[in-house]
Amino acid sequence: MKFIKFLITGIFFGIVMAKSEAISWYRIQEMFRFQAFHMYGIIGVAVIMGVIGVWIIKKFKLRDYHGNPIVFYPKDKSMIRYIAGGIIFGMGWALSGACPGPMVVNIGYGYYAMAIVFLFAIIGTYLYGLIKDKLPH
Amino acid sequence: MIEFISQSWTWWFSGAVISVVMFTLLFFGQSFGFSSNLRTICSAAGLGNSVSFFNFNWKTQIWNLVFLVGAVLGGFISGTVLKNDQPVQISDATITDLGKLGFSAPVSIQPDELFSLESVLSLKGFLLLSIGGLMVGFGSRYAGGCTSGHAISGLSDLQIPSLIAVIGFFVGGLMMTHLLFPLIFSH
Numbered sequence: 001m002k003f004i005k006f007l008i009t010g011i012f013f014g015i016v017m018a019k020s021e022a023i024s025w026y027r028i029q030e031m032f033r034f035q036a037f038h039m040y041g042i043i044g045v046a047v048i049m050g051v052i053g054v055w056i057i058k059k060f061k062l063r064d065y066h067g068n069p070i071v072f073y074p075k076d077k078s079m080i081r082y083i084a085g086g087i088i089f090g091m092g093w094a095l096s097g098a099c100p101g102p103m104v105v106n107i108g109y110g111y112y113a114m115a116i117v118f119l120f121a122i123i124g125t126y127l128y129g130l131i132k133d134k135l136p137h
Numbered sequence: 138m139i140e141f142i143s144q145s146w147t148w149w150f151s152g153a154v155i156s157v158v159m160f161t162l163l164f165f166g167q168s169f170g171f172s173s174n175l176r177t178i179c180s181a182a183g184l185g186n187s188v189s190f191f192n193f194n195w196k197t198q199i200w201n202l203v204f205l206v207g208a209v210l211g212g213f214i215s216g217t218v219l220k221n222d223q224p225v226q227i228s229d230a231t232i233t234d235l236g237k238l239g240f241s242a243p244v245s246i247q248p249d250e251l252f253s254l255e256s257v258l259s260l261k262g263f264l265l266l267s268i269g270g271l272m273v274g275f276g277s278r279y280a281g282g283c284t285s286g287h288a289i290s291g292l293s294d295l296q297i298p299s300l301i302a303v304i305g306f307f308v309g310g311l312m313m314t315h316l317l318f319p320l321i322f323s324h
Contacts, residue, residue, distance in 0.1 A: 003203040005165055010204035013158045014211015019142070020151030021225050023212070024246040030231040032307075032314040038148050043288055045152025046159070050293025053160050064166040075281060075291065075298040082298050085280025086287075086305015092272025093306060094313035095265060095321075097247070099273060099284040101171040104205055106247070108212025113252040116263070117270035124274025125175035129190030135279065 014105045023105045025097025032094050081137040092124075143221045159289055167200055170286030172277035174198070174205050238322035265321070280305060 020042055021027045031039035056062070057070050064070050093099050096117045098106060103121065106114035128135075146154075159169040176191065177198040185192035224243040232242045240250050249256065256262035277283040280302045282291065288306070291299020 003200060006162075006167075006200045006203040007207040007210070009158060009161050009165070010207015011211040011214065012154065012161075012207075013204070014208040014213075015215050015219065016146065016151055016154040016158070016211075017208070018212055018215030018246075019144075019146040019219065020148070020154075021145055021246060022151070024225045024243075025248055025251065026225045026227045026231065026235075026243050026246070028310075029235060029314065030227045032310045033231055033234060035228040035230040035234075041148030042152040042155065043284075045149050046155040046289050047292045049153060049156035050159060050289060051295065053156065054293045054295075057163070064164050066166050068166060070163050070166075072294045075296050077298065079301060082280050082301040083305045083308075085276045085278070086302040087276070087309035087312070088272050089276025089280055089283065089302075090306040090309020090311075091313040091317075092269045092274075092276055092309075093284075094310040094318075096269030096273060097251075099171070100175060100277060101208060101283070101285055103270075103273075104209050105212035105215075108209035108214075109216035109246075110213075111247050111252050113254075113257045113266060116257065116266045117273070120267040120270030121274030121277075122175050122178055124271040124276070125172075125278045126179050126184060126188070126191075126274075127271070128275045128278040129176070129179065129184070129188045132190055132279075 013101065014108060017102050017105045018109055023098065023102040023109065028094060028097045076137075078137055081135075084136070092121075139218065143219045145221070145223065145226070155289060156293075159285075159293065162204075165200075168286075169290045170282055171201075171205070171208075172274075172283035172286060174201050175274050176278060177202060238318055240322075276309070 017023050022039065022042060027039055030036045054072065062070055098114065098117060100121060103114050103118040107118065162169045177195045180191040180193060180195035225246050227243060240248050251262065251265065257266065280287065282299070282302065284306070287299040287302040292303065
């Protein structure tokens with residue numbers, strides 16, 4: 001039962017991704033062609049609200065519902081992994097029109113072909129794990 | 138009410154709800170990062186025995202797998218109860234550009250040219266989807282996160298690494314769209 005709250009949050013996430021059309025390949029194409037504000041508006045509002053909220057959490061040292069402080073861990077300071085990994089991710093995002101979240105939302109929506117994309121995303125993650133020590137980070 | 142929710146949601150409302158999802162997960166003591174699930178699935182499949190990257194206690198990540206199941210259900214609800222039959226209202230410029238690549242104007246939210254059964258069963262169609270998925274999975278772990286972990290969570294925390302990653306996402310997306318699409322979809 002302790003997981004039900006994550007199930008409900010996930011349902012909300014799935015619905016907003018679908019109803020905002022962020023799961024649409026067309027919308028991702030439109031974004032990468034700079035031909036509409038839609039996706040930039042979605043991400044922009046989420047980030048602006050996020051910045052304000054995270055600032056408030058830090059400022060007032062807010063705690064989660066267990067009573068533990070909400071902490072943010074700084075990400076590794078490096079360049080290559082973010083640039084190289086980011087570019088590879090972006091190419092896949094534009095081609096399939098979906099990042100990992102929207103892949104599974106699409107499967108639920110009824111676009112079963114997205115299951116192939118998701119399966120290969122798992123394989124891609126496995127390949128990364130396999131060769132990660134040989135890659136520059 | 139159902140009809141009202143069934144319309145496509147405007148950008149500012151959608152962005153606000155995504156931010157609420159992120160804060161809800163923080164309040165529950167977790168963080169918003171979807172692609173971690175891919176690594177968790179590899180670990181749960183037992184791949185940690187041969188590859189150390191997957192050798193961790195994946196059971197601490199069950200909450201995120203449950204979130205994933207919720208996302209599938211949310212998609213299902215959106216595709217049934219909350220479905221509207223309007224095609225995606227993309228700009229005319231995009232319709233024209235995609236037309237030159239052989240894509241007809243939207244009739245739903247995804248193009249049949251890529252996601253129909255017929256396309257999936259063709260060699261090219263299958264390869265495009267599988268290579269796309271492979272790059273997303275490989276790239277997100279290499280970069281240490283995807284759109285949720287870097288673009289939403291990371292930028293909200295003003296993390297420079299996340300900004301670099303998001304710039305990378307866009308460089309990759311622009312390369313694919315403007316340099317490779319004309320080669321892939323030429324006809």
